[in-house]
Amino acid sequence: MLVGVALFSLGLHGLLAKAHLLHKVLGLNVMASGTFMVFIGAGARVPGVAPDPVPQAMVLTGIVVAVCTAAYALALTRRIRDVTGRTTLPGEHDTPPPPHRAARDY
Amino acid sequence: MIGSALPLLVVLSSLLAGLIIFTLPEGRRGLRTVINLTGALSKLVLIGFMLWGVYHGVEYELRYPLLPGLDLVLRADPLALLFVTLSAGLWLLTTVYAIAYLEHEGSGNRSRFFGFFSLCVSATVGIAMAGNPFTFFVFYEILTLVTYPLVVHRGTEAALRAGRVYLAYTLSGGVVLLVGLVWLYALAGPVEFAAGGVLADAGLSHGILVALFVLLIGGLGVKCALFPLHGWLPVAMVAPAPVSALLHAVAVVKAGAFGIVRVVYEIYGVEFARDLGLMWPLASLAAFTIIYASLRALMQEDLKRRLAFSTVSQLSYIVLGVAIVGPLATLGGVVHLVHQGVMKITLFFCAGNYAETLHIHRVSELNGVGRRMPWTTAAFTVGALGMMGMPPIAGFVSKWYLGLGALESGQGLWIAVLAGSTLLNAAYFLPLLYRAWFLPTTAGWADPRPRPETGRALLWPPVITAAISLLIGLFAAAAWSPLAWTALATREQYAP
């Protein structure tokens, strides 16, 4: 379970600290794996007894979901590269873009 | 059954008319006029029924529970009918006037204009018949919303700016009132308007009662244009003349004044409010507003702005009458609700006629207009003299009872205020009359004057309202006069 938490944190770091979209997507995947580890750990708490099958079923579902989201995120990343020519997100801005930008944005 | 349906029908008669008018294409002038007049006339007929019923002691009440402990209540008591009759009667005349006025001005968007105009009247009669503060607030805020499109109707920069000022004042006032009302409900449970007040036995501390009073009167004082909350009214004068006439002389400002009457008499109870020490400050504020606004009126060159400051001043007569505490002062103050409405609408109709017929907007341009437009100017004269308190016009009756009331409760100071205000009224109205009747014209108006002097539908409404202000003053003692009705409406406000 500790491994899971560690992986989760590592992934979170990747998501937040890296600018490249691929890094971010991978970070999310690492986080997901961490979560799955915690599930598996939760299912096998008592040594010697057959592990609880419910978390394993959940992890299986979770993997399916994670694969789908990763595929989707990668497709979106490619599309962004094709359209804008970049693989990073522009800097966070909450202030309104300058007028000429606003006009072009639409 | 009919007892609960009537108040609803009175609201619906203009509401439905308004909603139908919204859907009409711009070109359907005839149909729009028919719907407008049908709504206005049917409302008057319904009110006639109610007047007859209430006079014979029937209670009309409609109750719709919105949430547990939160009812919408429409009730036709004598006080409500005083305001309802005033607004419905003037609505009919103003509609006639407005149809002609917009035709003359050639402005577009008339379906929108008349739609919102009808909604305004619905909101006003809702305010009048509200049976509890919650219902009052609902209609009060609706009135704010539906008047906005009328203020910005012309779409010019000045109109848009006026709309912004208007909203800034009224919505802020509405918020203060809302907090006050929520607090009132939290402290005293679901209250209803009741003669003699409801808070005297609620066992609340003095400090809370004072704070609550400040919130409620502060919120209502915006629409009632009490100093220093009056700034929106002169600015809003950029609206078309019928809007200034009905809304800014009658509906909106009276909604504030009427609310103050309800709060003082039917929430606090006037004697309880006096014992709390709340009436002296209110009376002083009203007196100050009367004098201050009269002085400002004196300095205005623009005719409609002069009238607007005069409205600010006259509204505080009502508040003063409420705050003096005493049956006679109450009579004078509350009846001024009607008297001031009829006289002031006359003045605004006339100002609109001058503007539309001869493009007169400023005081200095009035020279000799009496010979060019004698009927309009005659009506204007009656209104202006009434405002000064010249007998036997309606304004005299109000002032007479206000003065008697001040004497009765031993507050002679207010007599001085009334006298001073009369002098100031004379100072800002008499020069207008002098210019209009006695000075030679400076503009080259077509001579001989055309007959009629302006469109018939523009001419008749001010003549009729001028005649009414004369009649209700002359026959103030008659059983059907606003004075008699006010006496009926206020007799239960004082503990026997």
Next chain:
Amino acid sequence: MPYFALAVSTLALGSAAGLARHVALEGALRYPLGGWGAPLGIDLYVDGLAALALLMTGVVNWFIGLYATAYFADDRAGRYFWPLWLFLSGALNALFVSADLFNLYVTLELVGLASVALAALSGKGPALVASMRYLLVTLLGSLLYLMAVALLYAAYGALDIATVGARLQNEPVAWVAFALITVGMWLKIALFPLHFWLPPAHANAPGPVSALLSGLVVKAGFYLLLRFWIMLFPDTFDPRAGHVLGAFGVAAIIWGSLHALRQRRLKLLVAYSTVAQMGYLFLLFPLSFTVQGASAWSGVVLYMLAHAGAKAAMFMAASNLLLAYGHDRIDGLSGSAHIMPVTLFAFGLSGVTLMGLPPSGGFVAKWLLLSAAVEAQMWFYVGAIVLGGLLAAAYVFRVLRSASRIVPSTAAGTLAVRRLPRRLEWAPLVLAAVAAALGFYAVLPLELLEEAAPFTEVAP
């Protein structure tokens, strides 16, 4: 395709109404999928709150669908809109009826994926970038939630909400799970200061999608939070935690409103308004501990319903202006009140609901919230609520003022305004009217809500 989808949506609305009627008459409904039953199987559970959320989705979705039939009439993007729209509605409905922690995770992901795909529909650069950011945020939120589920399962060995609720202890594991869920949903609801992703994503999407995202999707996160904070954790709840959320809610109201006021583009203004309105929902958490907790609860749920309708209608109206004028710069919308009165009416009417002015549903909700705050003497929240209303009025009327400005006749000829099909104008108006009239039938949803009222026990 469009009419098939609309027919499906009509069926969904009908089912939601039927369910609501059932809940109102016979109480909450529990349905074991496949007949297994909790704790092993997966249960569906519909109480008053769920029924209301379903109804809200049904009604708002139906109007958005109607609008979309005209909006995408000659647009290739429409081909992708319809399946994604149905997918999103299904996911939302599934989320509202789930009674199982893991099932909620799956539905949450489905909602997120469908929303991001919809937001990217136009395929233009800004929309793609906004969607990417949206995707990362929503995935992060879901993973935080999933981690919490893992922790809860490890500690209590159950996934059914009611079972976990019964076994829950006031201990660190529960706190951590609880914090993870809160932060995860915080992201998805875009509560200040984690709102950065919302305005671009909502504003750059096509009209019907903006309406969906702002009207319905953000409510899914709030719904989950409601379920957890109010219905799962009542005993371990520390009032101070409520105040923290409340304080952020107040900050969101003020920050969002001020930003809405500063925007030059109409759709961004409406999106920032959503940021502000989400703040109102968070006032529930501090106010629910007061004597008037039930009143705050009713007020917030009512606000959620009113906002869903009004915000969807407002986005549709804003998109109409964008379609007709070819841009949505607020200063450039002169004369629109004259040219497109129906759209402007819809905008104004939905604005009335958002400002919380009578007789709208927003007003009744605001009255209830204010009652709770006044009764508890929490003047800080009273001030925030009324200030938020005034600021909302300021930005709504800023648009109306610009729309009422008359166009000089010299410039009128150069103004190329596209005429819109009638359906585009009337769908938002009717939806705005439904939301505005909510004040008059507020008693119906509130009675339905009794079927889930958590405050029957909490309130002293």
